[in-house]
Amino acid sequence: MAVAEQHTPQDSVLPPAARTGTRVPTVIVDDVHIVYTVHGAGTGKGSATAALARLVMRKSSPNVRRVHAVRGVTFTAYRGEAIGIIGSNGSGKSTILRAIAGLLPPESGKIYTDGQPSLLGVNAALMNDLTGERNVILGGLAMGMSQEEVRQRYQGIVEFSGINEKGDFISLPMRTYSSGMAARLRFSIAAAKNHDVLMIDEALATGDRAFQKRSENRIKELRKEAGTVFLVSHNNNSIRDTCDRVVWLEKGELLMDGPTDEVIKAYEKHTGK
Numbered sequence: 001m002a003v004a005e006q007h008t009p010q011d012s013v014l015p016p017a018a019r020t021g022t023r024v025p026t027v028i029v030d031d032v033h034i035v036y037t038v039h040g041a042g043t044g045k046g047s048a049t050a051a052l053a054r055l056v057m058r059k060s061s062p063n064v065r066r067v068h069a070v071r072g073v074t075f076t077a078y079r080g081e082a083i084g085i086i087g088s089n090g091s092g093k094s095t096i097l098r099a100i101a102g103l104l105p106p107e108s109g110k111i112y113t114d115g116q117p118s119l120l121g122v123n124a125a126l127m128n129d130l131t132g133e134r135n136v137i138l139g140g141l142a143m144g145m146s147q148e149e150v151r152q153r154y155q156g157i158v159e160f161s162g163i164n165e166k167g168d169f170i171s172l173p174m175r176t177y178s179s180g181m182a183a184r185l186r187f188s189i190a191a192a193k194n195h196d197v198l199m200i201d202e203a204l205a206t207g208d209r210a211f212q213k214r215s216e217n218r219i220k221e222l223r224k225e226a227g228t229v230f231l232v233s234h235n236n237n238s239i240r241d242t243c244d245r246v247v248w249l250e251k252g253e254l255l256m257d258g259p260t261d262e263v264i265k266a267y268e269k270h271t272g273k
């Protein structure tokens with residue numbers, strides 16, 4: 001599998017056309033294809049001798065299947081934009097975000113990014129056995145904050161998350177949190193920092209209404225602070241409230257890219273809503 005070219009601005013590799021004009025590109029996705037290789041996809045276990053024979057003969061396992069999740073997607077994101085990514089289940093939304101974050105190498109095509117994109121997924125890694133408090137501190141340090149910055153922002157992060165609204169949960173291990181509470185804490189930690197490119201995968205769908213409102217406001221602030229925000233969501237209202245542009249993926253292909261109202265209208269017509 002080819003390794004993606006993940007460039008930073010220091011490399012000055014943005015195509016000349018992208019560097020001119022007043023709009024500053026932050027992410028360029030250029031004809032990207034992403035393929036997952038799934039091992040053990042077939043039925044039956046196969047014998048150890050057969051596996052050894054394949055190794056010796058350098059043949060690949062018959063149980064390896066390839067899933068072509070993203071097919072030739074191209075778009076450019078600019079500073080100050082909030083871009084919604086929509087599409088039905090399995091259309092490649094999370095996959096493209098993971099590739100922009102540098103977590104998945106494209107099979108072909110290129111991704112250029114300005115700064116380090118941060119992927120704020122519902123699965124972002126926090127330590128289950130550590131308390132919420134320790135996770136806030138470690139998460140802040142992991143994002144590059146100094147100890148002093150973490151100390152200054154700690155209270156704000158806990159308040160934003162609303163974890164302590166029903167008791168002192170922040171001093172309990174994360175494994176005692178509901179999945180919604182854990183997702184809210186992840187969002188709050190990541191949103192405490194200003195990101196060049198912030199990618200949010202369904203995070204808004206997790207919290208209650210009050211938390212969703214806080215998140216939406218924070219995303220608006222992050223946009224003002226000149227970053228670019230990507231939001232993957234099945235909630236068209238969150239996308240409408242937060243994004244000014246929408247990219248619609250279907251079966252791994254880019255079906256439409258344009259102003260939020262236009263794209264959501266076409267999408268709703270397509271899904272029969």
Ligand SMILES: Nc1ncnc2c1ncn2[C@@H]1O[C@H](COP(=O)(O)OP(=O)(O)OP(=O)(O)O)[C@@H](O)[C@H]1O
Binds near residue numbers: 090095
């Ligand atoms: N780790 C993986 N290994 C193999 N195939 C995968 C993997 N992750 C996703 N896929 C496949 O890639 C395709 C795109 O998946 P992806 O998760 O990007 O879709 P999505 O649009 O985010 O879906 P959803 O709306 O359900 O979250 C699907 O066919 C899925 O089955």
